[in-house]
Amino acid sequence: VRTLLSIIFMLGFAMAPCYAQQGICSGTIVLSDSSNAENANITLVKKDGSIEAVFRSADKGMFMFTFEKSEIKQFTFNYIGYVPVTVLTDTLKPNRQGKIELRILMKEESQDLNEVVIQGESSEPDTVSLDLNKLHLKETDDLGTILKKIPNFRTEVDGSIIYKGKSIDKILVNKRPAFENQNSIALKSLEKKMIEGISVINNYMDDFSLNFDEKEETVLNVDTKEDYKNVVVGSVLGGYGYNKKVDFQGKSMMFSKSMNAFLVSNTNNVGKNIVQQKELLNIFSSRQPYSNYQINALNEFFKADENRIRDFKSFSNLTVRKQGAAYRLNLTAYYFNIDNLNTSKNTFYTGDAVPIQERNTSAANKGESFMVNSVFDSRLSQKSVLNYQLSISAINGNSQIRQTTLRNSDSSMNDILSKKNTAIFSVFNRLGISNKLSDKIILSTEALQYHENTKFPENNIASSSSVSFRIGRDQVFKKNVLEGKSSLKANISAFFMPTFSLGVKRVQEDIDSMPAKPELVLKRTTIDAYSSIGILGNKIFNKIDYSFLVTAKHFENRSGSLERDRFLLPYEFRLAYENRLNNISLSFNEKQTVSALESGLAFNVINGAIVYGSPSMASTISSNRELKAAYAYNNLFNGITYNLTASYMDSEEEIKQGLAGINDNGILIYKLYVIPKETTLKLNLNTSRILMKYSFPIKANLVLEFLDNSSSSFYQNSPVPVRNSQGQATLGLETLNEGIFNMENNSSQSMGWIKTGTAATTLKYFSNTLSGKLSVKKFDMRLAFIYQNNQVYGKRYIRRNFDGNVYYNFNKLTLGLEAKNFDDIFHLFDNGSYNTSLTSENGINAVLIKNSALNYCIIIAKYNFTK
């Protein structure tokens, strides 16, 4: 027995250390709000860092497990949304029963978990669906309102949509082309109630262009609800109000598998625009640029000016996009009609602030325009695509500008009337064929033809009181262009794709007076024979794209008796790096542009002023260089975006007007000068994010802009250096609460210096718009207070006014009241000047004071075809 007891005793001693190695741990996990953490993880980590075991907490956060004391270094307690707790086993002391008891208190993470990248994707997913649910949208919100609430998108007044530093020009509907360079129509026409989802497609490719998959475009896609497919949807709106103000709108849209089509029309005298000039130019002027005459005429149609007394506009657009497996037809037609009148007060100063002339102006513009663009693509075979484009535009305009002038030097006063009638017709044809000769080679050939006929049957300045004088230059301008071009593109690898092009372009232009006088005819023929070599590469290391193109041009310019041959070498280079969140790009280019033929006219009348040119001007070629660097950060997950852009441009031999004097009739006389050099630096920072995302979401947007321009002007035949520096800060805040009330405030402060010679002038512009938005079930209301305080030449120009609207939505019917600048109806404030600005052009400084503003208060009724 003794021996047995001794053995047991000995074994007991021997076993004791063994049991001492095994630990038992139990306890509870409590969260900072005193609740228990059920299903929290307890990870046992060994001394070598590897995981030994994982346990889960049970009901009421309780846990119990055993562990090898000698092997386990630590326990880690994890619970989503809470700071992990690590307990080192060395620090643990067992209780009397040999157990370890723990009470783990886990604290909530003070900040929300930022996005954790586990395995970096080389690029953003090809299609990113936008989460609309968190935006607290109303069914009547349009696409513009929706995108404005997402920080990752920037929408501009001209219809631009910027995403990740890139401009989105195409909006698909149900993944089929619908709005191309028609963002402004889409932003107003597509409403939340018809939208199932919105996504950004990063790798959109045109079905009807042969390429090596190198061109991937970023587009926006709107998927409609089933009820809005294959049926005509849309709305009609009628509005009438104080002072015979009207607004009539009609929209009908059809989105189906074979065809997307829409017809939109708006006739109003309340200053609304449904089409933007920039978009039109992208459609009609991208392949064959419009002439200065066309651009100037269109400016009158689209110039945004909220200071008009009369502002009648009628715009209509019909677009049809039909696509089959072998063909595609895009047809878009626009009709515009305008009739507007504005009044303003101009004061012209010399660079050192000496007043030269004061003008009270009343400008009336009328015009109508019809433009149609059609593109037909046909897939002749798997390896062959044919394209045909036909664009026609007709623009008619009539302007009458009455001015009362006061020449400051001798206090002489004059009344003058400038009249201009314009009739422009142009037609553009392009036929192209692309063939994939092999998997590695594509041959493209195209022929282009363009004809323009611009007439000014009346273009003169006369005395408005009695016919004491009449100075005019009634004329006709004709332009004919023929171009043939072939290019060969090879796909050696995705990283190296060379292109080689050969082409000839012949441009014939002439300006004749009306009625025709052979001695006043100015003719010019330019022959541009060019060859270009380019290389491009894509997705190098999945992140880098580049392209380089250099063109050798032999340029013959025969203008009257002058003949000039030039050898030109325009080039462009682009390098871009893109990953999931960041986009960095660098580009530089140089191009040469031949001057407008009218600069060769010894005498001309432009915008109510006399302009003297010289024949040699018509053979001037200006050079422009641009270096641009951009960085964009875009985090859709967290709703943060930053865009930083810096660009530096310089130009040589640009032709500009310089004030030579004022004649006895009060007419400004300009001469044309060749400006040796001009430089412009632009910096832009645009940042946007959602603040307090979960408690009180506010969309914040900050824009900082800086511009510095150095040039020279001519004043009374003497060159004067001019430097214009301006900085602007804009801050926008918009609450995005689910509740009934939201607010929005946009502030903008600009400061600038214009230095002419040695004299400097400062300007300060401040504007603030504070809006309150109330939304209760079917009722929506917005009231905005506008405040402007502009300082020019030490004088303040203050404007205060109100905008507002109220809507009540029934099922298919919306009733509302829309009002703009309605203080001008009630006269609470004394507003004498609107949007006062200072500009420096043509060798002089000009202060422009608008002394009226468009105001209206109309009742509207809108009926939707579909619920």
Added chain:
Amino acid sequence: MKTKISMLMLFFLSFGTAMFAQKGNRILTVSYTMTPQSPKVLAMLKSQIANPEQLAQVSSMLSDYKFYYTLFVDIKGKKSVFALDSVHKINKVSVFGNLKFSVKNETDSFYTAEKFINSEYVFSGKKQELEWQVSKEQATLGKFKCLKATLKNSPDVVVWFAPELPVSSGPGYSYGLPGLVIKAQTNFDETVASKVAYSADIDNFNTLYKKYSDLAKAKKYLSLDEVVKSKNNFVKQIDSKLKK
């Protein structure tokens, strides 16, 4: 007066508490990318394409083919939604199939919609039916230390989960592990998490949950067992054809 002030304070206090209570209701959001590439698929290709250059090209095209999914997990409500967001297709490449969505309710029943060889079906099961076998094998994926697990019911399914993220979810029907599944491999594809974050947007989750729960309502549900057997038969058929 004091009573009114106290009432007012009490009102604000309750209002504030309600706001914070809402804040605590968190949704874990995980983005996944699925490529239709797996050792099995590569072996099949290899046996069919002799030319190594062509094989490399096809393999590269397959790896460019991508399905993008998002997983939403209601941490407190124990519900989850896994849904397909978008597909990056590659011309001339067709895949065996892909998961469309999977929803799990608060009672741990799951409903998974899948497309496989031109047929679409919904299968359902209980989380508890999934028999995971956790091994000692470990790997670090991104910043997370992960453990390997295989599914006894379907031995071709291999997953890597992160105990640091105590959420019993992952791509498809990989429910029930003590950690979020970061990577999953099957005979036909590989799915990897690309990012993870969490938010308080319960409204969005509820909308998605309802949408996919409604979509999951089917006339007939297959069982996981039936699906696994059908897929195994398909693999056996291919294997036998390849051997011939």
